[in-house]
Amino acid sequence: MAACEVCGNDYDMTFEIHAQGAVHTFDSFECAITKMAPVCEHCSCRIMGHGVEANGSWYCCAHCARKAGETDIVDRVGAAHT
Incomplete structure (x- = not known):
């Protein structure tokens, strides 16, 4: 399991986004948008x-x-x- 870097939720279905040489971990598209858009x-x-x-x-x-x-x-x- 991994924790979402926005909300901190420790979730078994997190996903990673690789962008500009960094790796980000999120538990939802909402958190990914909040951090990256x-x-x-x-x-x-x-x-x-x-x-x-x-x-x-x-x-x-x-x-x-x-x-x-x-x-x-x-x-x-x-x-x-x-």
């Missing part, structure tokens, strides 16, 4: 999808990137800026 620079939500990167900052969507001043980001080709 980036945070949107505008609204502070966890980015669980692909997100949007602009000038070294991460955003959950094009709307948040635009609100933070990134004027060229759109959700899809042909989308209107709002």
Whole structure:
């Protein structure tokens, strides 16, 4: 058994995520997301999808990137800026 590095639960079904040369142990996807998902620079939500990167900052969507001043980001080709 191994303990989750977020909640400390000692669980027989933990899993490992290998990322950037480190190994992380979790008991649920919720704990893995809490530890590993980036945070949107505008609204502070966890980015669980692909997100949007602009000038070294991460955003959950094009709307948040635009609100933070990134004027060229759109959700899809042909989308209107709002």
